Every structure is written in C-alpha cells, then in structure tokens.
Amino acid sequence: MKTAFARVIENEKLYGDTYVTWFDAPQIAQGAVPGHFLMLRTTEHVTEDVATLPDDPLLPRPMSIHRIRERSGQLEWSILYDVVGRGTAWLASRRPGDRVLCWGPLGKGYSVRATSQQLLLVAGGIGVAPLVWLAEEAVRDGQSVTLVLGGRTSSQIFPTQQLPAEVEVIVTTEDGSLGQQGLATDTFMEHLEWCDQAFACGPNAMFRAMAGAMRNAKHRRPVQILLEERMGCGTAICYGCAVETRKGMKLVCKDGPRFDLRDVY
Numbered sequence: 049m050k051t052a053f054a055r056v057i058e059n060e061k062l063y064g065d066t067y068v069t070w071f072d073a074p075q076i077a078q079g080a081v082p083g084h085f086l087m088l089r090t091t092e093h094v095t096e097d098v099a100t101l102p103d104d105p106l107l108p109r110p111m112s113i114h115r116i117r118e119r120s121g122q123l124e125w126s127i128l129y130d131v132v133g134r135g136t137a138w139l140a141s142r143r144p145g146d147r148v149l150c151w152g153p154l155g156k157g158y159s160v161r162a163t164s165q166q167l168l169l170v171a172g173g174i175g176v177a178p179l180v181w182l183a184e185e186a187v188r189d190g191q192s193v194t195l196v197l198g199g200r201t202s203s204q205i206f207p208t209q210q211l212p213a214e215v216e217v218i219v220t221t222e223d224g225s226l227g228q229q230g231l232a233t234d235t236f237m238e239h240l241e242w243c244d245q246a247f248a249c250g251p252n253a254m255f256r257a258m259a260g261a262m263r264n265a266k267h268r269r270p271v272q273i274l275l276e277e278r279m280g281c282g283t284a285i286c287y288g289c290a291v292e293t294r295k296g297m298k299l300v301c302k303d304g305p306r307f308d309l310r311d312v313y
C-alpha cells in the first residue's frame with residue numbers, strides 16, 4: 049500500500065449523476081487488479097503536509113479502481129462514482145491540478161483463472177465501476193466476456209460505447225427505459241449455466257436476490273462479489289467494516305471486498 053497526494057488529471061460527469069475522475073500517482077495502482085480499492089480523504093487543504101490536513105470530514109471514502117491507462121509512459125487510474133453525499137460531491141467538484149490524499153491499492157480483488165474462457169459479469173448500478181476494468185483485462189487475455197448492466201432506469205447505465213467492442217453487453221432496466229425490462233438478477237440466472245466464472249458488484253439487495261435465485265435453482269457455482277461497507281480506515285485498524293460470514297467475522301477492507309456470494313448471503 050502506498051500513500052500519495054494524487055493530482056487530478058481530468059474530471060467529468062459521464063452520465064446521470066455519475067462522475068469519472070482520473071489521477072496520476074501511479075504508485076497507488078501499482079500491482080493492483082480489478083476489485084482492488086483505495087481510500088480518499090475528501091478534505092479541503094492548502095498544503096500537502098498530512099499533519100495540517102483538516103479533520104472534517106474525518107473519514108476517508110473508499111472507491112474501487114475503475115480503470116487504468118498509460119499516457120506518455122505514465123500509469124494513470126480513475127474512479128467512477130455516484131454523487132450521494134458530501135464526500136462524493138467534493139470529489140465531483142475537483143479541477144485538474146487539484147490534489148487528493150489517498151492510499152492504496154487495498155483489499156483482495158477479483159481472482160480470474162487463466163483457464164476460464166467464458167466470464168459472466170453482473171453490475172448493479174454503480175457496481176459497474178470495477179467491472180469495466182475486469183472486462184478490459186479479460187478481453188486483453190483472450191477471454192469471452194458477457195456483461196449484464198442493470199439499473200433502475202436508463203440514466204444509471206454506463207455508456208456501452210466505452211466498453212471494448214468484444215464484450216457482449218446486456219442492458220436491463222427496471223422501468224424498461226433502456227434494454228430489457230427487468231432485473232439484472234434474472235439475466236444473470238439465464239447465463240449462469242454456461243460461464244466458467246461469475247463476478248458481480250452492486251447493492252446488497254442485488255446480492256441477496258442472486259443468492260436466493262441460486263438457492264431456488266439449486267445452483268452451487270461460486271460467484272465472486274465485491275461487498276460495500278462503511279469504512280473508517282481501509283487498513284484493518286478501526287474494525288468498522290466487520291461483517292459476519294459463514295467462515296466467521298471478516299473485515300471487508302482486509303479479507304475482502306471480494307467474497308464468495310454463498311459465504312455472505
């Protein structure tokens with residue numbers, strides 16, 4: 049794990065209430081895999097002396113690494129986020145050149161077997177953030193990817209033209225405003241049979257529905273999910289992110305955020 053005052057390179061509203069912010073500070077993403085996350089202090093500051101950082105808001109905000117790219121030989125990384133409160137509104141108002149204190153990469157990311165040919169990815173809303181990078185890596189490695197993008201309505205759907213052309217994308221919206229009308233969970237169940245590995249990221253309600261549907265269908269296939277919890281540190285110090293699993297109490301920041309669906313739901 050590394051700490052840096054990462055410099056904002058670009059910041060734009062990509063769709064709906066969803067922003068993408070690109071940063072330099074390659075050390076934060078060095079060695080990361082899709083599913084890894086970082087912590088960001090969303091605090092106004094005038095100097096880059098950590099000791100002088102204001103303590104309001106005190107808690108850093110966890111964000112998945114959304115994408116990685118190389119520009120002029122330099123590694124850059126981005127976060128994709130919905131504006132839901134004070135911290136994310138602060139991030140959305142950053143301008144190029146601003147600096148943000150962050151540390152990462154953190155946690156356990158997705159684990160893709162080199163022998164898997166067919167990957168099924170399921171995103172609920174902003175859960176798409178880490179899955180875009182996973183899809184890009186898989187395509188680069190010659191694997192076939194089906195990505196189910198689910199949302200309540202069309203403004204929550206990630207722009208499909210930003211995905212590699214090789215990815216088969218299935219869009220579902222609950223109100224039918226884009227793609228198939230229905231739940232991503234139903235589409236997930238239709239495709240689960242044939243895939244070699246399945247990966248999901250989204251709200252807890254989606255995971256619960258997926259687990260319920262799998263139990264009903266007596267499906268025992270592992271599904272790697274990324275759990276979200278309120279986090280105080282991201283580094284196994286505060287114990288704020290403890291969750292109960294079938295394998296005992298786990299810290300989402302250290303033991304996760306990747307878990308097997310059946311161990312949690």
Ligand SMILES: Cc1cc2nc3c(=O)[nH]c(=O)nc-3n(C[C@H](O)[C@H](O)[C@H](O)COP(=O)(O)OP(=O)(O)OC[C@H]3O[C@@H](n4cnc5c(N)ncnc54)[C@H](O)[C@@H]3O)c2cc1C
Nearest residue numbers: 109110111112128129130132133134135136177276277278
């Ligand atoms: C490992 C991890 C990775 C994440 N990756 C992303 C990502 O890529 N993109 C993204 O948009 N969001 C992501 N989140 C959620 C993100 O951290 C919260 O949305 C953010 O901290 C909210 O900050 P805020 O100050 O804007 O909102 P606050 O004012 O703190 O809260 C606003 C609302 O968001 C909820 N919330 C706050 N923190 C969390 C949290 N950690 N998990 C779930 N709900 C929360 C609160 O319950 C409240 O309803 C991730 C969370 C975790 C744990």
Ligand code: FES
Nearest residue numbers: 282284286287301
């Ligand atoms: S966030 Fe502090 S222990 Fe996990």
